[in-house]
Structures are given as structure tokens and as C-alpha cells.
Amino acid sequence: NIIEYIFRAIDARKTEFIDRLREAVAIPSVSTDPAHRPDVVRMVKWVKNQLEKLGTKCELYVAGNQTLHDGTKLELPPILFGTLGEDKNKKTLLVYGHLDVQPAAKEDGWNSEPFKLLEKDGKLYGRGATDDKAPVLGWINAIETMQMNNIDVPVNIKFCFEAMEESGSEGLDETLRARKDTFMSNVDFTCISDNYWLGKTKPCITYGLRGVCYYFIEIDAVNQDLHSGCFGGTVYEPMADMVWIMSQLTDLDGHINIKGLNEMVAPVTPEERKLYEKMDFDMVRFEEYRQDIGAVKLLKKTKEELLMARWRNPTLSLHGIEGAFGGPGAKTIIPAKLIGKFSIRIVPNMHPDKVDKLVVEHLNELWKKRGSPNRFKAYSSHSGNYWLSDFKHPHYQCGARAMKTVYGVEPDYTREGGSIPITLTFEEVTGNNVLLLPIGGGDDMAHSQNEKINVSNYIEGTKVLGAYLLELAAM
Amino acid sequence: NIIEYIFRAIDARKTEFIDRLREAVAIPSVSTDPAHRPDVVRMVKWVKNQLEKLGTKCELYVAGNQTLHDGTKLELPPILFGTLGEDKNKKTLLVYGHLDVQPAAKEDGWNSEPFKLLEKDGKLYGRGATDDKAPVLGWINAIETMQMNNIDVPVNIKFCFEAMEESGSEGLDETLRARKDTFMSNVDFTCISDNYWLGKTKPCITYGLRGVCYYFIEIDAVNQDLHSGCFGGTVYEPMADMVWIMSQLTDLDGHINIKGLNEMVAPVTPEERKLYEKMDFDMVRFEEYRQDIGAVKLLKKTKEELLMARWRNPTLSLHGIEGAFGGPGAKTIIPAKLIGKFSIRIVPNMHPDKVDKLVVEHLNELWKKRGSPNRFKAYSSHSGNYWLSDFKHPHYQCGARAMKTVYGVEPDYTREGGSIPITLTFEEVTGNNVLLLPIGGGDDMAHSQNEKINVSNYIEGTKVLGAYLLELAAM
Numbered sequence: 001n002i003i004e005y006i007f008r009a010i011d012a013r014k015t016e017f018i019d020r021l022r023e024a025v026a027i028p029s030v031s032t033d034p035a036h037r038p039d040v041v042r043m044v045k046w047v048k049n050q051l052e053k054l055g056t057k058c059e060l061y062v063a064g065n066q067t068l069h070d071g072t073k074l075e076l077p078p079i080l081f082g083t084l085g086e087d088k089n090k091k092t093l094l095v096y097g098h099l100d101v102q103p104a105a106k107e108d109g110w111n112s113e114p115f116k117l118l119e120k121d122g123k124l125y126g127r128g129a130t131d132d133k134a135p136v137l138g139w140i141n142a143i144e145t146m147q148m149n150n151i152d153v154p155v156n157i158k159f160c161f162e163a164m165e166e167s168g169s170e171g172l173d174e175t176l177r178a179r180k181d182t183f184m185s186n187v188d189f190t191c192i193s194d195n196y197w198l199g200k201t202k203p204c205i206t207y208g209l210r211g212v213c214y215y216f217i218e219i220d221a222v223n224q225d226l227h228s229g230c231f232g233g234t235v236y237e238p239m240a241d242m243v244w245i246m247s248q249l250t251d252l253d254g255h256i257n258i259k260g261l262n263e264m265v266a267p268v269t270p271e272e273r274k275l276y277e278k279m280d281f282d283m284v285r286f287e288e289y290r291q292d293i294g295a296v297k298l299l300k301k302t303k304e305e306l307l308m309a310r311w312r313n314p315t316l317s318l319h320g321i322e323g324a325f326g327g328p329g330a331k332t333i334i335p336a337k338l339i340g341k342f343s344i345r346i347v348p349n350m351h352p353d354k355v356d357k358l359v360v361e362h363l364n365e366l367w368k369k370r371g372s373p374n375r376f377k378a379y380s381s382h383s384g385n386y387w388l389s390d391f392k393h394p395h396y397q398c399g400a401r402a403m404k405t406v407y408g409v410e411p412d413y414t415r416e417g418g419s420i421p422i423t424l425t426f427e428e429v430t431g432n433n434v435l436l437l438p439i440g441g442g443d444d445m446a447h448s449q450n451e452k453i454n455v456s457n458y459i460e461g462t463k464v465l466g467a468y469l470l471e472l473a474a475m
Numbered sequence: 476n477i478i479e480y481i482f483r484a485i486d487a488r489k490t491e492f493i494d495r496l497r498e499a500v501a502i503p504s505v506s507t508d509p510a511h512r513p514d515v516v517r518m519v520k521w522v523k524n525q526l527e528k529l530g531t532k533c534e535l536y537v538a539g540n541q542t543l544h545d546g547t548k549l550e551l552p553p554i555l556f557g558t559l560g561e562d563k564n565k566k567t568l569l570v571y572g573h574l575d576v577q578p579a580a581k582e583d584g585w586n587s588e589p590f591k592l593l594e595k596d597g598k599l600y601g602r603g604a605t606d607d608k609a610p611v612l613g614w615i616n617a618i619e620t621m622q623m624n625n626i627d628v629p630v631n632i633k634f635c636f637e638a639m640e641e642s643g644s645e646g647l648d649e650t651l652r653a654r655k656d657t658f659m660s661n662v663d664f665t666c667i668s669d670n671y672w673l674g675k676t677k678p679c680i681t682y683g684l685r686g687v688c689y690y691f692i693e694i695d696a697v698n699q700d701l702h703s704g705c706f707g708g709t710v711y712e713p714m715a716d717m718v719w720i721m722s723q724l725t726d727l728d729g730h731i732n733i734k735g736l737n738e739m740v741a742p743v744t745p746e747e748r749k750l751y752e753k754m755d756f757d758m759v760r761f762e763e764y765r766q767d768i769g770a771v772k773l774l775k776k777t778k779e780e781l782l783m784a785r786w787r788n789p790t791l792s793l794h795g796i797e798g799a800f801g802g803p804g805a806k807t808i809i810p811a812k813l814i815g816k817f818s819i820r821i822v823p824n825m826h827p828d829k830v831d832k833l834v835v836e837h838l839n840e841l842w843k844k845r846g847s848p849n850r851f852k853a854y855s856s857h858s859g860n861y862w863l864s865d866f867k868h869p870h871y872q873c874g875a876r877a878m879k880t881v882y883g884v885e886p887d888y889t890r891e892g893g894s895i896p897i898t899l900t901f902e903e904v905t906g907n908n909v910l911l912l913p914i915g916g917g918d919d920m921a922h923s924q925n926e927k928i929n930v931s932n933y934i935e936g937t938k939v940l941g942a943y944l945l946e947l948a949a950m
Contacts, residue, residue, distance in 0.1 A: 229893025
């Protein structure tokens with residue numbers, strides 16, 4: 001049949017696809033480093049060229065300037081918008097990916113040159129290999145193979161490839177919103193391949209992300225840092241106030257002591273609970289997780305508890321205290337003004353506005369209870385909503401069938417603990433379903449030393465993307 | 476008369492003395508920062524050169540290596556020993572000062588470049604201006620002026636200028652003890668000018684200092700900082716442990732919650748209480764003190780309570796948490812390893828060894844109570860004993876007469892809240908009286924942003940040091 005035919009064609013081009021990834025990894029498109037900005041732009045143009053060979057109409061859009069730490073301005077790398085097919089009888093898929101990468105240097109502990117793809121033991125090592133160059137090339141590989149074999153792509157495809165994802169996607173959100181009624185207007189579904197499997201062997205589809213609400217607690221006691229010998233004993237020290245208020249927010253077991261917050265969390269449905277049972281995560285993997293991070297003991301005892309704690313329950317993390325003495329050695333100051341920082345990962349149905357209100361009210365009440373005469377201000381620094389899709393949506397079933405065709409198993413339906421804020425933007429701006437379709441393994445080490453993607457994940461992932469495109473015909 | 480003559484000569488050289496201080500402040504001799512070690516050494520050599528011009532025989536002595544946090548060794552800056560005059564018919568004065576400074580950066584909130592002396596409204600701003608470069612130069616200014624005018628200095632002078640005072644005077648104590656029978660053997664009295672007036676207008680002589688016991692609390696949870704989205708909810712966060720344990724140490728009113736500690740404090744004698752009555756500190760000054768530091772409300776209500784809290788009662792200050800996120804903006808990490816830092820100012824009769832034992836035991840008990848599985852270690856980083864002298868000693872009367880000659884008033888007899896641990900060493904090693912003769916004002920902001928010394932304190936202080944040298948003839 002047609003799908004077997006495409007899969008064989010993809011297998012036959014394996015070396016060619018690896019060479020394509022080698023070429024992409026060789027461009028050090030590090031967006032956080034201004035010195036690499038020309039490489040980032042080169043990477044965008046390289047992909048534009050690949051898309052144009054497929055017949056895609058491309059546009060490079062510069063969303064403005066970035067203001068660097070020292071105040072200088074640097075032009076943002078262009079966002080690559082592409083349109084492949086404008087058949088009114090077809091639905092339109094929007095594909096998002098990013099072309100920039102995290103910094104990397106051999107000295108950081110890489111076993112090989114990070115910007116030189118190394119194939120070893122079935123793995124392709126290189127910065128950006130899995131995050132997010134292989135997934136981006138997967139689309140190109142799949143579409144190109146279909147075109148070469150005269151197989152009709154049953155949907156119009158729009159591409160949105162940015163190159164500032166590792167730098168907070170600067171400029172993207174506004175650009176997408178500004179194109180709500182033009183480029184984005186007729187998108188029927190969005191697919192993002194920029195996350196990872198839960199484990200190493202079983203594919204998954206991701207239908208939820210936690211949001212984040214970030215808070216600042218300002219306590220201002222005196223004009224400037226004071227010598228603790230000269231002034232200690234005469235002032236209400238703000239560090240004492242700060243550690244007290246921070247200590248009131250959680251219990252040892254991580255329970256959040258903010259009235260009304262836990263009540264907002266959507267209960268686990270039986271259907272959701274079932275998803276966890278067959279999840280590719282056993283007690284061996286649980287123990288591996290503990291050892292990987294080096295914790296003496298984890299907060300949770302079972303696989304379900306652990307995954308739910310990461311994905312579908314809120315957590316509060318204390319990040320630090322700006323203005324306190326944080327350097328090495330000993331300094332005998334009474335810090336004058338402090339900004340305590342913490343954030344809450346939010347989940348359905350915790351709406352950021354309501355969370356902000358509860359948290360700030362709670363902090364103000366705690367402050368009243370403390371009774372300190374110092375100046376106090378608690379406020380939200382920023383927030384990003386959680387995202388939850390419906391894993392039973394027909395669009396998700398297209399992805400699931402594609403995965404089952406390639407791997408012979410039903411994928412897991414997972415969530416992630418972190419945020420990918422742009423997911424929400426696509427959903428809001430298009431008004432339609434967004435699917436996260438990871439192709440990399442859970443041990444790919446994105447952002448870390450020795451980032452890799454397995455050859456099999458890259459090639460089978462290309463097949464998944466091809467099969468998914470064909471499945472979309474049924475939508 | 477001779478003293479008037481010297482005072483006029485000092486006044487005439489004002490610009491020259493300010494330029495000399497400018498040159499000294501321009502050398503960023505920050506002893507806590509290994510990167511500044513060459514500047515510290517440069518500062519020592521610069522002062523050595525100044526002393527040699529006076530005819531002082533100088534020696535630079537390196538007391539060994541310092542072991543940094545990462546285990547590397549760094550050579551200590553040399554201690555500058557000088558001998559000016561070896562007349563067997565004269566008594567010998569030992570002068571101590573320090574040439575290193577606290578760290579400073581414009582970004583910390585300085586209104587001007589910290590290492591560029593700024594003269595403004597009769598004040599000289601700069602890191603180290605008052606602590607302790609102006610006092611050190613005061614001696615050089617006074618002696619040089621006497622020499623230029625052929626006035627005999629009636630005592631032999633020994634100099635001991637170190638450059639690790641802001642880093643716990645590492646190496647000095649052992650060095651002085653090793654020289655007990657050589658350099659230190661014939662010292663008749665020691666004078667240290669490294670503290671401050673109580674107020675802004677009336678001079679004082681200081682007869683007591685608090686000691687300090689500094690503690691580190693280490694909490695180690697995981698191998699490296701974790702993404703709070705991906706890992707939040709699964710680990711026992713060390714920041715939660717840290718703020719809890721820190722919050723247990725004091726009450727809002729500053730009371731220290733460590734069993735047995737407050738019971739060690741010596742009661743106030745009637746003679747001591749009397750000193751407080753005439754002290755240059757009334758409710759106007761009390762209110763000024765509050766306004767100067769910018770506190771909404773002070774911990775104490777009366778002048779006596781306030782001064783006793785600073786000078787003769789213990790206090791506990793929380794300084795900060797190394798390893799937590801301390802920068803501006805928002806970062807979503809779970810810090811992996813933390814070192815919480817606090818210190819206790821100790822007073823008669825709190826012996827550091829006994830205090831250390833009580834504190835570490837108390838911290839270990841608190842940790843047991845917390846019940847966290849994370850790795851924990853609490854220990855003393857360093858300590859310095861309190862010091863108490865006899866303000867009725869003839870040597871003190873020399874200082875008092877010098878001050879009266881310059882300022883026309885009897886100085887107050889004060890104590891200080893801070894520590895100058897080396898004071899104790901000088902007293903022990905020489906077996907003779909040690910006098911603290913401050914020249915800087917009570918609002919000089921040593922260790923803080925915008926450290927300064929008034930032009931008048933610098934110049935009149937130079938006169939006090941000159942007058943004191945002449946008074947010593949009577950001893």
C-alpha cells in the first residue's frame with residue numbers, strides 16, 4: 001500500500017537525511033549569543049532554501065530589534081513563514097518549529113565537537129540534533145519524499161519556523177497575533193514537534209502543559225545595606241521577615257499553603273487515571289530518575305504520583321532572594337532591600353488572574369500577621385497560562401494512528417511540567433486544535449552536553465510525520 | 476605654640492592630603508575577590524613606599540597561602556611591618572591599620588564610581604575612604620608634617636598594616652604571635668584608628684567591641700539546578716528547607732531563639748550605665764539615626780536601649796543564601812545546593828567556643844525537627860572574640876586630651892557593635908594597653924554603598940593623630 005511505499009522510500013534515503021541533519025547542525029545558530037546572530041540568520045536562509053525547493057512560497061519577517069544587556073540594539077533573526085499549497089478544497093495544517101539552538105562548547109563536557117554531527121552506536125550527537133533541527137528536517141524529508149514519489153499531500157501546509165525560541169521567542173507572539181486575519185486566518189490545525197517522549201522506547205503524544213505564575217515579594221527596610229556589627233540589634237532585619245514569609249508558603253511535603261489554591265485544581269477523571277496505568281514509566285525508570293538528578297529521596301512514591309506531580313498538579317518553587325548576600329565567603333551585612341522570588345506551576349483549572357489574586361491576598365495577610373514595620377509589596381511578575389487539549393480530538397487520533405502505523409503500538413498520552421507559551425498562542429490565534437507530536441527520545445539531553453537524537457527516532461519520526469500528513473486527509 | 480603650628484601646617488596641606496587619599500582609593504584593594512589580589516598587593520607596596528619616604532624601615536611578610544572555595548591556593552597579600560625610630564630613651568607606639576577594602580560596584584547602588592574619589596559638599600566619597608584608608612594616611616600625613624617642620628616625634632613608631640582585614644585578617648594573628656619576642660616585644664601601647672564616632676559632631680574614644688561568630692548552613696538536594704517546570708513537585712526543594720531553618724533563629728523583635736545564649740551576657744554595672752547618660756546621642760540624634768538609615772521604625776525606644784543593643788547585647792543577622800537565584804528578573808530554577816549565612820555578634824561573657832557549640836547543636840536539632848531527606852551540614856565559618864578595655868587608663872587620657880585640643884570637647888567613651896578581632900591579639904601579644912581612636916563620622920557608611928569621610932574629619936583627624944603623638948611624651 002501507499003504508506004508502506006513511502007516508508008520504504010524514506011528508509012532508502014536514510015544517508016541523505018543524515019547528511020541533511022549534518023549540514024544543519026554545522027550551522028551554530030545560537031540565538032542567545034549576539035556573536036552567533038549571523039549564523040542564526042544563515043540557518044533561517046538555509047531552511048528557506050530547502051522549503052523553496054519543495055515549492056513553498058516563503059517570507060522572511062524581521063519583528064524588530066532586541067535590546068541587549070548593555071542596552072545596545074540587535075536586529076532579531078527573521079521568522080520564516082512559508083505557504084505550500086493553496087488548494088481551497090484542502091484543509092490547512094500549520095507546522096511550527098525552531099531553527100535556533102542552545103549554546104554549546106566542547107569545554108562544557110561534550111565528548112565530541114557540538115557543531116559537528118557524530119554518528120555513533122545508532123545515535124546522532126550534535127547541538128540542535130533533537131532540539132529542534134531533526135524534527136524540522138523531518139517535515140522536509142517527509143514532504144520531499146512524497147513529492148518525489150508523486151504522492152499527493154492531502155493538506156495545504158503553512159510553516160512558521162522561528163529562530164529565537166531559546167531566547168524567549170522574542171517577537172513571535174505579537175507577530176502571530178498581528179497576522180490573525182491574514183497568514184493565520186485559515187489554519188485548521190497546528191502541529192508542533194518540539195518536545196520528547198517520556199521514555200526511550202515508546203512514542204507519545206502530548207496534550208497538556210503546565211503554566212507558570214511568577215511572584216516578587218519586596219521588603220524594604222532601610223536605605224542601604226548596613227554593617228551588621230554597627231546596626232545589628234536596632235533594625236527590623238528584612239531577611240528575617242523574608243525567610244519567615246517564604247517559610248509559610250509550603251510544607252515539607254511540597255503542599256502549598258495558600259487558601260483556595262488547591263481547590264482550583266481539576267480532579268483526576270477515571271479516563272485520565274487510566275492513561276497513567278499503561279505509561280512507559282516503571283519503577284526502574286523511577287529509580288533512574290532519582291539517580292539522574294542525585295536526590296537522596298523523591299517527594300513521591302509511585303509512578304502515578306510522580307508523573308502527576310510533574311504534569312497535572314501545581315507546585316511552588318522558591319527561586320531566591322535578590323538583594324541578599326549571595327556570593328562565596330562571608331559578608332557581614334544587613335541587606336537593606338530584598339526581592340524574594342517564587343513561582344507556582346499552574347494546571348487546569350487555575351486561571352492566572354484568579355491565582356494572582358489569591359496569592360497576593362495571601363501574601364498581604366501573611367505580612368499583616370508578621371507585624372513588621374518594614375515596607376512590603378507583593379505582586380505578580382508575569383504569568384503564562386496552562387494548556388490542555390483533548391487527547392480524544394480527531395486531530396490527536398491522526399497523530400496516534402500515524403505513530404501506531406510506524407511503531408506498532410498505541411502512543412502514550414502525556415503532559416509536560418514546563419511551559420511552551422507559544423502553544424497557547426497558536427490555539428488562541430487560529431481558534432483550532434494544536435497537537436504536540438514529539439519524535440525525540442526521553443534521554444536526548446536537549447539543552448545539555450552531548451545532545452543527540454537516535455538515528456531510528458529521526459528516520460521513524462520522518463515516517464510518523466509522513467503518515468500523519470496522510471491521516472489528515474480523513475479530517 | 477608648637478601644636479598650633481602643626482595644625483596650621485596640616486591645614487595648609489589639605490589639597491595634598493586629599494590627593495593622597497584619591498590615589499589610595501583608586502587602587503581597588505578588595506581582599507575578598509581573588510581577581511583583585513594583584514591590586515591588594517599594589518596597595519601594600521604603595522603604602523610601603525610612603526612609609527619609606529618617612530624613613531621607616533619596612534618589611535613585607537607573606538604569611539602563606541589562602542585556600543579558596545574550589546580548593547585552589549592563592550598567596551596572601553603581604554603584611555607591611557615598619558619601624559620608624561629606635562631610640563632606647565623613647566617609648567614605642569604600635570600603629571595598626573588595614574589597606575584592603577570591601578567589594579564595591581556602581582551597580583550596587585553607588586551614586587559615583589566607587590574607586591574614584593569624589594569630593595562633594597565637604598565629603599570624600601569612595602570605597603575605603605573611611606575604612607580604613609583615610610585613617611592610615613592620617614598617620615602618614617601627621618608624621619610627615621612634623622618631619623617637614625623639624626618637630627621631634629616623641630615616640631618610636633612601629634607600623635603594622637595588613638591587607639586581609641575584610642577577609643578575617645587571615646594570617647595576621649599567627650604572624651603577630653610568632654613575633655611576640657621580636658617585632659612586638661618592646662611595644663608600650665597600641666593605637667588603632669579603624670572605627671567611627673557615635674554621632675557626626677562629637678569625637679569619641681572606644682573601649683569595647685563586640686565579637687562575631689559566623690555560621691554556614693549547607694543544604695544539598697540534587698546534582699545541579701533543576702528546571703522548576705520539569706522537576707517541580709518531585710524533589711524536596713532545598714530553598715524551602717533553608718528559609719524554614721533560617722526563620723526559626725529569631726523573633727520579630729530580634730530575640731535570638733538559641734537556648735542558653737542570652738544567659739551568657741554580662742549584666743550592666745552602675746559605672747557603665749553612667750557613661751550612657753552624657754553620651755552624644757539624644758532623642759533628636761535617635762530620630763536622625765532612624766532617618767539616616769531610612770527605617771520606618773527602630774527596634775528600640777530609648778537612647779540607652781538603642782546603644783546597648785548595638786554595643787553590649789548580642790544580635791543575630793541573616794546575610795543571605797549562596798546558590799539561590801539572586802540576580803534581577805525571573806529565573807525558574809530549583810536551586811540544587813545552598814549555603815545559608817548568618818552571624819551572631821557576641822559580647823562579654825560569650826566565649827566563641829561555647830557559642831559555636833550551642834549554635835551548631837541548635838541547628839542540628841532544628842534539622843532533625845525539619846525531617847528533610849536532603850544533605851545538611853552546619854558549622855562555624857570563623858569567629859572573633861569580643862574586646863573590653865579600661866577607659867580610665869592613662870593611655871586613654873592621652874587620646875582624650877588630643878581630641879579636646881582639636882575639638883574643644885571631652886570625647887565620649889563608647890563601645891562599638893562591630894568586631895576588630897586583631898585588637899585582642901595586640902592586647903594579648905604586647906601585654907599592654909590598646910586604644911581605639913576613631914576619626915571618621917558616625918554616618919560614614921563603611922561597608923555600604925556611598926562610603927565617605929568628611930573632609931573635616933580627615934583633616935582634623937590628622938591633627939588629632941599628631942596631637943596624640945605629642946601627648947604620648949607624657950606617658
